[in-house]
Amino acid sequence: MSADASDLSLVHRVQRGDKGAFDALVLKYQHKLVKLVMRYVRNPAEAEDIAQEAFIKAYRALPQFRGDSAFYTWLYRIAINTAKNAVVSRDRSPIEYELDRSNEESYDMQSRMKDAETPEGLVLTDEIRSTVNAAIDALPEDLRTAIVLRELEGLSYEEIAAAMACPVGTVRSRIFRAREAIDRRLRQVFEGGLGRAEEIG
Amino acid sequence: MNEELDSQLSAMFDDELAPEQCELLARRLSRDEQLKSRWGRYAVIGAAIRSERGVSLNPPLAGRVSAVILTEPALSGSAAAQGVRRAALRWWQPIAGAAMAAGVAAVSVLWLRAQGPLPGATLSAQRTAHTDAIAPGQGLSYVVPRAPAARAVLVPSTTLANYVVAHSMVSSPVARRNLLSAFMTSESANAASESITAAEEPHDVQANIP
Numbered sequence: 001m002s003a004d005a006s007d008l009s010l011v012h013r014v015q016r017g018d019k020g021a022f023d024a025l026v027l028k029y030q031h032k033l034v035k036l037v038m039r040y041v042r043n044p045a046e047a048e049d050i051a052q053e054a055f056i057k058a059y060r061a062l063p064q065f066r067g068d069s070a071f072y073t074w075l076y077r078i079a080i081n082t083a084k085n086a087v088v089s090r091d092r093s094p095i096e097y098e099l100d101r102s103n104e105e106s107y108d109m110q111s112r113m114k115d116a117e118t119p120e121g122l123v124l125t126d127e128i129r130s131t132v133n134a135a136i137d138a139l140p141e142d143l144r145t146a147i148v149l150r151e152l153e154g155l156s157y158e159e160i161a162a163a164m165a166c167p168v169g170t171v172r173s174r175i176f177r178a179r180e181a182i183d184r185r186l187r188q189v190f191e192g193g194l195g196r197a198e199e200i201g
Numbered sequence: 202m203n204e205e206l207d208s209q210l211s212a213m214f215d216d217e218l219a220p221e222q223c224e225l226l227a228r229r230l231s232r233d234e235q236l237k238s239r240w241g242r243y244a245v246i247g248a249a250i251r252s253e254r255g256v257s258l259n260p261p262l263a264g265r266v267s268a269v270i271l272t273e274p275a276l277s278g279s280a281a282a283q284g285v286r287r288a289a290l291r292w293w294q295p296i297a298g299a300a301m302a303a304g305v306a307a308v309s310v311l312w313l314r315a316q317g318p319l320p321g322a323t324l325s326a327q328r329t330a331h332t333d334a335i336a337p338g339q340g341l342s343y344v345v346p347r348a349p350a351a352r353a354v355l356v357p358s359t360t361l362a363n364y365v366v367a368h369s370m371v372s373s374p375v376a377r378r379n380l381l382s383a384f385m386t387s388e389s390a391n392a393a394s395e396s397i398t399a400a401e402e403p404h405d406v407q408a409n410i411p
């Protein structure tokens with residue numbers, strides 16, 4: 001296997017004019033990018049705006065991407081620069097400065113007010129999280145260990161195979177089955193709307 | 202949906218699929234909305250397991266980015282290739298710049314050489330002209346001409362000029378030129394005082410020319 005082959009195959013498609021391939025890259029990295037940007041801005045809504053801007057900048061700059069580094073590393077740098085610029089321009093605004101820096105309490109209130117604008121989004125996030133956790137708890141031990149080592153510890157299939165004393169093919173199969181089991185429950189939440197987690201849990 | 206295909210999708214998500222299989226699956230992923238949704242949910246599962254605090258697990262981000270990208274012009278193959286070509290050219294740009302600078306310098310040197318003789322040669326030519334203008338009866342005397350005030354910086358002091366004239370017949374052309382060059386360099390520092398001296402009345406120097 002070659003590291004980043006998956007991203008590179010999508011990147012090459014985007015470079016050849018396939019916009020749909022860029023959707024896949026956004027879907028894969030949107031959570032990581034928002035989390036990264038939240039090191040610079042505390043407001044989740046603002047972090048999402050910055051992440052959106054970073055993705056669009058990345059799309060426009062993709063013709064210059066040569067694959068010297070991993071796609072995510074390249075995207076990471078764009079996001080960091082976009083976040084830094086956003087913080088600088090926000091600090092130049094005196095009103096925002098008052099809210100953000102001078103009064104921590106007013107900043108928190110502002111943040112809560114922005115979050116409160118999308119209560120359904122917050123509830124859905126909580127519901128997704130609890131659904132995934134419940135699904136993981138229900139997994140057989142070998143599947144749970146494999147998916148947790150992969151997603152939480154970031155181990156490669158080879159490292160997981162060594163840790164679990166099994167072939168790499170078995171690891172691949174276990175991770176896939178774990179995802180499928182979790183996805184079955186998750187799909188019901190996405191398709192059925194709020195409250196489905198309690199019904200299917 | 203095909204289980205093998207889903208299994209490959211899971212492996213591709215983890216960067217654990219062979220590159221050639223990635224190419225095939227990437228093509229399908231970019232067009233198949235169902236497959237794309239599954240891919241997106243795999244990302245949600247990972248984010249939920251990592252308990253990324255404050256990160257919405259159902260952000261409208263992907264839809265917003267996709268909407269903006271739809272309004273953008275597609276990156277054509279030629280645009281991408283142009284980008285790669287531009288990047289490939291970048292490494293030898295400094296070399297090309299240096300070569301161009303060297304070329305300009307060489308042309309400048311050739312042009313300067315073609316423009317006229319060296320300062321020593323000019324002085325030699327002036328001396329010859331003045332020697333020719335001497336009357337027959339004054340063949341052994343040499344008059345250092347009055348230097349025009351505007352060109353004072355370029356006129357050597359009379360003493361050394363006379364020295365050069367007196368020895369011009371016995372010294373080699375190279376030695377004469379070297380002497381004049383050294384003299385011109387040293388003279389530029391004393392240009393102001395020399396200009397005053399040069400502006401004075403001309404004086405006769407008896408030069409014993411063999």
